[in-house]
Amino acid sequence: MNKIRVVARIDVKNEFAIKGIHLEGLRKVGNPNTMARNYYNDGIDEIVFMDAVAAYYDRNSLSELIQEACKGVFIPITVGGGIRTIDDIKNALKSGADKVAINTKAVKDPNFIMQSSKIFGSQCIVSSIEAKLIKNGKWEVYTDNGREPTGKDVIEWAKHVGELGAGEIMLTSIDKEGTKKGFDIDLYKSVAKSVSIPIIASGGMGQGADAVELLENADIDAIATASVLHCKMESVQEIKNTLLQHQIKVRI
């Protein structure tokens, strides 16, 4: 089994790192670059920068941030939010990103996943899926950072993006996002059973123990956290130590 990756997710609005609850009520929490460097120095495995309002305003603006981050962060970097053309991906990669996360554009035009994974390789294309529970065992896909319902079923959509060539899925539970009350384990169990590509679980982690509970129940490859790190509740090393204590392999 691959090592479980611990990923820091930094949502960005203008030049600030922000954090909300259920992807809403955004407040500033710091400078995204300083935060990325701190997490890198503390042993994080990957960084994801998400432009929280890009899809909404129809733009993407993280290239400068990525260029700066690359000078001090020597691990894989993913950028998401407002990626909607092949040129957007080229720019992100040229700025130093290793992967791009695509949500809104993929829902509008699923072939974009196929087209971009053919050009840049599957390893480069992360399908970002925002899921909201509608009834027991059923989740709906949302776009525009949790604003727009799409009528799509999360499990079916996850299978589909895998077939289209996405290399990874970053699956965010809107219900749990920002709550620090733990992951939506049923969601990850259901999706992990249905797809073969790696899944990054995002939304709800409040402590290392939440990750342990998730990983012991669902076949997940990576866990993303924002609040735990942004609010300095636990350090990267503390999270990894908790995982190690439960015989979960991580990079030390």
Add this chain to the structure above:
Amino acid sequence: MKIAIIDYGIGNIRSILSAFENQGANVFLTSDKGEILKSDGLVLPGVGAFSHGMKNLESYGLVDVIKEYAALDRPLMGICLGMQLLFEESEEFGKTEGLGLILGKVVKLPTKDNQNENLPHVSWNKLNSNKVPWKNTILADTEEGSDMYFVHSFVAQPRDSYNILSLTEYLNYHFCSSVKKGNIYGCQFHPEKSGPTGLKIINNFIRMCEA
């Protein structure tokens, strides 16, 4: 001391540039023959398909330049696809001839039932010893079992086992994760994306270029 990173229109080189700068190297991007031959160290980066990489090297007129550089016995390092290009040939999309600086070929990572499901290999993974000493190589002072960052579907199979500097295991297959032949080095992993250990490897290479 100047280290040249070959720019042949392939892949993301900004992070390699940043990593070398971070370790104090005077480093520059170039596809100019004269600048390459004057440099004290040469880095061949690259991601993507082998045939595409060779085609680009040819259209930039760099194949003979790299061979000429290697003959000077100055430090040369291939990263990811750049490492694979050092070998004689690859089976990716039919047979493609490589630079032939190290004997051996490049093959698809063997997976269970030859399913592509587990490819590419994208993961942090361990460097294990091949009983070839790491002292005075790019892996000097790197601990066995260190985790490096990998993104690839193909691997090099050096003909001579003593060229294999480290092995890494994926799906029960032990592949060559770094290679050494004289002053020519290759890393299948991305040292520029592998945290402090990766930076240490880059630093070792820089020291060699200074020597």
